[in-house]
Amino acid sequence: MLLEISNLSKSYGQLKALSRADLALAEGEFHGLIGPNGSGKSTFLKCIAGVQPPSTGRVLLGGRDITTASPQHRARAGISIKFQLTSIFPELSVYDNMLIASQSRESLVSLVFSRSCRTHRDHIARVLSHFALAERADDLAGVLSNGEQQWLEIAMAMALNPRLLLLDEPTAGLSIEERKLTGEFLRQLHGKCSIIIVEHDLDFIRGLVDHMTVLDQGSVLANGTVAEIQSNTKVQDVYLRRI
Structure with a gap:
């Protein structure tokens, strides 16, 4: 297994955002993380990335315990994340945004002497x-359309050839055509990395992922293939009627 998560919980004072969640992800697998608003999906993703430390539980990446590892350590280990809100550098060119992402693991010496730019x-x-x-490489990132900015941020996350790509609602605010293109771009990543994707658009995600995990009120409601999740009556009752 590439990723093994067991009994992961996250509390904010008296609020329990995530409760004893489990997830197993095979090498190369595309995995959907779905559930109603407030079910803990983004919190789960942030705990995997190390942005939010879990209150309890264990996270293994390639068999190595990274439960307490920093986001930087996890990035070096092969985890990249794209958050729901874009965080590009709008005043820089598309190419320079990519270069910054690509050089994020470089040593200070390499950066000072620009040794890595050509490579x-x-x-x-x-x-x-x-x-x-x-064709937009020389354009300022800030003039890109919303869809193009989303694609740029995914491209930046892919710049380091991650083993695991985490995507938080990558189609939020996109047009129907942009959603279709996003799905095509992601499908072409099969064989290059594993993906965990948080998404509300079920039509989009069920044509993309191999398995799904359904969260409800911070707990795992169901795990399974797309067909198994679609036929699960608990999922239909709790998730489909509340989206």
């Missing part, structure tokens, strides 16, 4: 092409 150029060009942004 990243071809890789950046390939990743931008994958997300239909090659």
Whole structure:
């Protein structure tokens, strides 16, 4: 297993946002994380990334315990995350946004003497092409459409060739056509990394993922294939009628 999570809980004072959640992710698997608003999906994702330390539980990546590891350590271990709200640098070009992401693991010496710029150029060009942004490389990121900014941030997350990509509602605010293109871009990542994706659009996610985990009020309601989740009466009662 690439990722093994057991008994993960997260509390904020008296509020329990996540309660004894389990998740197992195979190498190369695309996994959907769904549930009603406030069910703990984003909290779960942040605990995996190390942005929020869990109150209890255990997180293993490739068999190594990273439960208390910092977000930086997890990034070096191969975890990349794209949050729901974009966090690009709008005043910089698309290419420079990608270069910053690509160089984030470089040593200070390499950065000072720009030794890594040339080595990243071809890789950046390939990743931008994958997300239909090659022709926008010299444009300021701030002038991109909402969809293009979302794609740029996913491209930035992919710049480090992660083992595990975490996506928090990557289609939020996108048009129907942009959602379709986003799905195509992500499907083409099969074989390159594993993905955990938080999403409300069931039509979008069920055509993309291999398995799903359903959360409700901070607890895991169900795990299974897309077909198993769709036929689960508890999921239909708790999730589908409350979205």
